[in-house]
Amino acid sequence: MITKTKGVVLKEFRFRETSKILTLYTLKYGKIQAMARGAYRPKSQLIANTQTFSYNEYQLYKGKNFYYINQGDIIDSFYSIRENIDRLMYGSYLLELMDLSTMEEEQNEKLFFLLLKGLSVLSKLDRGFVRFILAYELKFISFLGYKPLLDRCANCGNKDLNVIKFSIEKGGIICKDCFRQDNFCENMDSNMYKAMKSLLYTPLDEIMCLKIPECIMFKLHAIMEKYILNKIDREKFNSLMMLKSMK
Numbered sequence: 001m002i003t004k005t006k007g008v009v010l011k012e013f014r015f016r017e018t019s020k021i022l023t024l025y026t027l028k029y030g031k032i033q034a035m036a037r038g039a040y041r042p043k044s045q046l047i048a049n050t051q052t053f054s055y056n057e058y059q060l061y062k063g064k065n066f067y068y069i070n071q072g073d074i075i076d077s078f079y080s081i082r083e084n085i086d087r088l089m090y091g092s093y094l095l096e097l098m099d100l101s102t103m104e105e106e107q108n109e110k111l112f113f114l115l116l117k118g119l120s121v122l123s124k125l126d127r128g129f130v131r132f133i134l135a136y137e138l139k140f141i142s143f144l145g146y147k148p149l150l151d152r153c154a155n156c157g158n159k160d161l162n163v164i165k166f167s168i169e170k171g172g173i174i175c176k177d178c179f180r181q182d183n184f185c186e187n188m189d190s191n192m193y194k195a196m197k198s199l200l201y202t203p204l205d206e207i208m209c210l211k212i213p214e215c216i217m218f219k220l221h222a223i224m225e226k227y228i229l230n231k232i233d234r235e236k237f238n239s240l241m242m243l244k245s246m247k
């Protein structure tokens with residue numbers, strides 16, 4: 001039975017001489033593995049539809065181990081992401097984040113549309129990459145079900161937030177009475193707190209208007225990276241390791 005769905009290519013692997021196995025994030029089925037037979041043949045009609053970052057409408061049928069791609073129509077290649085090293089590195093992180101955080105065949109429309117929005121904003125970005133990635137991470141982890149609690153202490157509910165820290169374990173800010181008993185929380189001053197709040201709630205294509213110093217962005221990103229790895233139970237992101245080794 002043939003089915004249609006929109007999807008983004010997260011990963012591609014060569015299989016045998018001329019085929020590819022893709023990891024796709026699709027609107028209907030979430031993350032799936034899909035075989036593109038003959039995609040390496042020079043005249044294959046699937047060449048453009050099987051490249052990392054590309055966004056396509058697919059016709060698929062389900063086999064024993066994989067979905068098989070019958071046909072693909074390109075919606076956006078996001079080609080300009082490949083034309084700039086920063087876009088490419090941060091783009092690779094968006095794809096890796098999606099791949100490592102999701103289970104096979106678990107549909108999540110919000111994550112799908114966030115990925116599309118992320119790729120679309122990134123494809124036109126020339127500066128402010130850390131701010132972009134931070135705003136993306138905050139939205140991503142929220143749609144995954146781990147929205148950081150920012151309006152009261154995540155441990156006791158206290159709303160007196162003059163002195164706070166961020167608790168990765170509790171999933172939000174904690175008050176000074178609570179962080180004394182928690183050895184694994186991250187320092188957070190009021191500027192970092194304000195920045196985190198506004199990056200969480202501002203749409204991705206409006207974040208360049210926010211006034212946030214660069215050093216705050218780096219501190220927050222270090223916290224978010226630890227927070228996400230903790231919630232998805234992973235050790236590291238290869239794309240971020242590569243980014244750090246380049247900078």
Ligand SMILES: [Zn+2]
Nearest residue numbers: 153156175178
């Ligand atoms: Zn508390």
